[in-house]
Amino acid sequence: MKRNKKGSQIKTLKKVLRYISRYRLWLVTTLVMAVIVVALTLYVPILVGRAIDNIIAPGEVAFDNIIRILLTVGISVGITSVAQWIMNMINNKIACEVVRDMREDAFRKVQSLPFSYLDSHPAGETVSRIITDVDVLSEGLLLGFTQLFTGVLTIIGTLLFMVYINFWITLVVVVMTPLSLVAASFIAKRTYMMFREQSETRAEQTALINEAINGQKTVQAFGQEENILSEFDEINGRLEKSSLKATFFSSLTNPVTRFVNALVYAAVALAGALSAVSGRITVGGLSCFLSYANQYTKPFNEISGVVAELQNALACAERILDLIEEEPEIPDRENAASEVPGGDIEFCGVSFSYTADKPLITDCSFTVKPGQRVAIVGKTGCGKTTLINLLMRFYDVGGGEIRMGGMDIRNMTRKALRDHVGMVLQETWLKSGTVRENLLMAKPEATDEEMISAAKEAHAHGFISRLPKGYDTVIGSASLSEGQRQLLCITRLMLAPPPVLILDEATSSIDTRTEVKIQSAFARLMEGRTSFIVAHRLSTIQNADLILVMDKGSIIEKGTHSELIRKGGVYAKLSASMGS
Secondary structure (H helix, E strand, C coil): CHHHHHHHHHHHHHHHHHHHHHHHHHHHHHHHHHHHHHHHHHHHHHHHHHHHHCEEECCEECHHHHHHHHHHHHHHHHHHHHHHHHHHHHHHHHHHHHHHHHHHHHHHHHHHCCHHHHHHCCHHHHHHHHHHHHHHHHHHHHHHHHHHHHHHHHHHHHHHHHHHHCHHHHHHHHHHHHHHHHHHHHHHHHHHHHHHHHHHHHHHHHHHHHHHHHCHHHHHHCCCHHHHHHHHHHHHHHHHHHHHHHHHHHHCHHHHHHHHHHHHHHHHHHHHHHHHHCCCCCHHHHHHHHHHHHHHHHHHHHHHHHHHHHHHHHHHHHHHHHHHCCCCCCCCCCCCECCCCCCCEEEEEEEECCECCECCEEEEEEEECCCCEEEEEECCCCCHHHHHHHHCCCCCCCEEEEEECCEEHHHECHHHHHHHEEEECCCCCCCCCEHHHHHCCCCCCCCHHHHHHHHHHCCCHHHHHCCCCHHHCEHHHCCCCHHHHHHHHHHHHHHCCCCEEEEECCCCCCCHHHHHHHHHHHHHHHCCCEEEEECCCHHHCCCCCEEEEEECCEEEEEECHHHHHHHCCHHHHHHHHCCC
């Protein structure tokens, strides 16, 4: 199990390094700056040691040498400060660039994910991965660049200088160093899964908050505030415990390594003092050596602190990389057609299921002639919307074929198919932006006259004109009802009506009076176009050329309204219940 955790961390680290490797030039520059910072930082103790050795005895002080040495110290410190500033700036740039790249890749992947993934993962969790997890990774990267580079170089540099000054005292430092490494490693191995649990719980909390805010009216309407609060408190409690646990164990690293390093420093001081008394090292040399011993142990403290942050960062990186590496939807076939042929739409023995053990649609077959209006009716959950999802290739059929003009829709590009078919759904979707921007999504080159004409036809022009800035009103700044939002979606479709229309409960949020007007507009819109209508209201389906009655994923009746009424079957009973 431990091996798997370690392997997972190594794989994640390699993937993150691949992102970082895109900025090799900046990496080389920051390494050069780190070398300059470390070299000059290690040179200063030598200068200080020389200055001390120039104080021979009371009244015998070589002031000229000391002043010259102090001037060199000042210059060294100044250059170190500039190099440190440049290094920090570059590290910030690399971290920000890597975060930008990962967010772009993650958001691009979301655009290509199959609907099966989006349906099975809460939106809040995906948002948490792209926003929160990437932010945590950014902080970890910044700390890693800043402290790991200089820390490792400082350790190597101080060892070389200490060996040069006194090999035997250096040996004391080297022998005791593994104690610090063992202590840090012992704690770090146990914190990775804690941070992973913390990240997952945080995503769960984000998902709940997102759902609660979006469904606030429903929550209040059913008096579920206390239940939602209880659920939030439970998740919040788990997040508190996992955060405290991860933070507590990770925070042990620094004090433990500091304690070990203090022992190392004390051992060096004792060995150095004995060497100075016996004349094997000067007082200035001992001062220099003690400074190096302190600088040698300091990176272990810093790196041990960074390790905890890196554990958290890697746990978050694993989650965002899992999203980036999710299997995208099946790509368009090679040489897929970029144009959709006109003609019949045929469902030929189509079968489909969301889960392998629960078949939904089985052996579904029917033919729709060009220009026909097809109504799909049935009980909730019978497969009406699933049929539409298959026609739009939001999901691919499990068996059989769907053909347009005799061509399997899988042999045409999704873009061509979806440009050929227009949808208005019960669930409205409007992006952040103005009314104009939302309407022009359908036809960016449309003129104002075309847009206004479409809005009038959809009976949306009146309320749009009453908005604070008319068509330039930002959607979020205006309080639109669900009916008004749906009218905007209908207007968007009317602005660029495609050859095939799908109306899935398109007027469900509109009042009866407006619906009558919309139906007349739809009637004109559907003239000469193949139309699929999913509806519960009799008024929207009784004039259809073909009515498909579905039950448990199968078409159990089909025909015109009058034919099905005469048959006296399921549709006749359904029609009676709808007020026929």
